[in-house]
Amino acid sequence: MNFQQLRYVRETVRRGLNLTEAANALHTSQPGVSKQIRELENELGFDIFVRRGKRITSLTEPGKAVLGVIERVLHEADNLKRAAHDFSDRDSGGLTIATTHTQARYALPRVVGEFKRRYPRVHLILQQGNPLQLAEMVQAGAADIAIATEALEDFPGLLALPGYTWSHCVVVPPRHALLKAGTLTLEALAQYPIVTYDTAFAGRTHIDAAFAARGLSVDVVLSAIDADVIKTYVELGLGVGIIAAMAFDAKRDLKLRALECSHLFRSNTTRVAVKRGSLLRGYAYEFIELFAPALNRKLIERALAGEGELYEL
Secondary structure, three states: OOHHHHHHHHHHHHOOOOHHHHHHHOOOOHHHHHHHHHHHHHHHOOOOEEEEOOEEEEEOHHHHHHHHHHHHHHHHHHHHHHHHHHHHOOOOEEEEEEEOHHHHHHHOHHHHHHHHHHOOOEEEEEEEOOHHHHHHHHHOOOOOEEEEOOOHHHOOOEEEEEEEEEOEEEEEOOOOHHHHOOOOOHHHHOOOOEEEEOOOOOOHHHHHHHHHHOOOOOOEEEEEOOHHHHHHHHHOOOOEEEEEHHHOOOOOOOOOEEEEOOOOOOOEEEEEEEEOOOOOOHHHHHHHHHHOOOOOHHHHHHHHOOOOOOOOO
């Protein structure tokens, strides 16, 4: 039994039981993967996979139990490597951050700039996706940290900590009627076509819930994954925009005006998630603290160990 065999089993499951795709991901041959898995099964004394001819169709019951052990063994092996690197070379390595467009565009530039100043030898990678994709990336070990507003706290395998809270604002062209309407109301907004985020992003659920609670029907004419697209189409006159307040910059968005609407929609919490049981490099803790100063290393380590109460923003 060896780590290579365990990795072959794990990758086969991750690739939907497709041996060819597993082999490609592992940079080896399909027959080699199949042979190594067979040798592991012979050593264990039972089949991990159900086969139909040469095709793998499912996990056996013993295979399901073994898969959990394999995941834990490989995860701890990765932790051992991280510990070795952290003690032997504290200032170099890699760090992958999985995040949404809104966070990458508006919340992270300052953090990334300061992090690179402190750790010029660390290879920093930003991966963008929707919140579900980000959570899956961290669970699979493809990213070290996920930063998003939705979904992260719904994954039991992740520790999702509150980073900061934010509100939405409404954006309209200059001289729009809403600018003269006084205090903004949901009823006034519902009279116009709405341009806002896709349902998976940036607090859209809070927007929908607010209108639904008042029994208001809303005409969402465009849903986008980032504020830049929303602002572009508001400038073109497609409708009234609802975006994260942090995404409006009066100096840059000269063709738009922002209206306060924090009284209309619930505030949102952006969270930072890491895989439970992970051993993070020292600079990963520092990146998190740069992003959310309240999330210091001691607090995160206690939370990963299941100790203490987590604060909420």
